[in-house]
Amino acid sequence: MQKWIMSGILAVACIFAVVLMFTLPGREQVAQEEKPQMPEVTLNxxxxxxxxxxxxxxxxxxxxxxxxxxxxxxxxxxxxxxxxxxxxxxxxxxxxxxxxxxxxxxxxxxxxxxxxxxx
Ligand code: HEC
Missing domain, CATH: 1.10.760.10 (Cytochrome c-like domain)
Structure with a gap:
């Protein structure tokens, strides 16, 4: 019974680590590529x-x-x-x-x- 719980926790931890690995650098890249937003102005x-x-x-x-x-x-x-x-x-x-x-x-x-x- 305890073995099941241990491997369950381990599996969840692994999935969590993999998800983090893929999402963290992804977010940084998006921030870098984000284009500056031009404010609305009337031409002078x-x-x-x-x-x-x-x-x-x-x-x-x-x-x-x-x-x-x-x-x-x-x-x-x-x-x-x-x-x-x-x-x-x-x-x-x-x-x-x-x-x-x-x-x-x-x-x-x-x-x-x-x-x-x-x-
Ligand atoms: C220190 C010199 C310098 C100054 C000052 C400068 N530029 Fe430039 N600009 C360049 C160079 C060199 C390029 C070409 C860059 C490239 O294509 O790699 C360029 C490219 C550009 C482009 C893109 C043109 C294209 O065909 O893609 C625009 C638009 C532009 N400049 C506008 C401006 C504006 C507006 C200002 C003033 C607020 C300004 N530049 C000041 C040197 C300068």
Whole structure:
């Protein structure tokens, strides 16, 4: 009788360990891949231009024609505002810097919206 209880407990412990092994790293991965959520903003083109002038033209050119970074003049036909928001927030390719700590979420969203209209 006691043997049954012992092996029962052991089996449950094993199942529990296996479940943990598969779920824990899984959750971490999901957190890493989670895309930043773009806040709702109404486009303020004047403010977006000022933000872009101050932060982006050094690499993307004063007319966004490109330089160290790619041309962004028609970026809206390739990327959605959500994708732009994600790139500006997180950076890209190790060269395009992350602006998460330099700009407010609303400012990034406004720039993303502004660029998404460039088609
Ligand atoms: C230090 C230089 C630098 C600055 C400053 C910079 N970028 Fe970039 N950016 C790059 C480079 C380099 C790439 C290309 C990265 C790659 O594709 O690997 C890039 C890529 C991008 C892309 C993706 C283009 C595509 O075709 O996939 C967008 C959008 C973008 N930048 C927007 C911005 C905005 C908006 C700002 C200002 C808030 C900014 N960048 C500031 C260097 C810069």
């Amino acid at each position: 083109a004047e403010q977006a231009e000022a933000t872009v002038k101050a932060n982006c033209i050094a690499c993307h050119g004063d007319q966004l024609q490109g330089g160290a970074g790619p041309n962004l003049q028609k970026i809206g036909s390739e990327l959605s505002s959500d994708q732009l928001y994600s790139i500006i927030t997180k950076g890209k390719g190790g060269v395009m810097p992350s602006f998460k700590d330099k700009l407010k979420e609303d400012e990034i969203a406004n720039v993303a919206l502004y660029l998404s209209e460039k088609k």
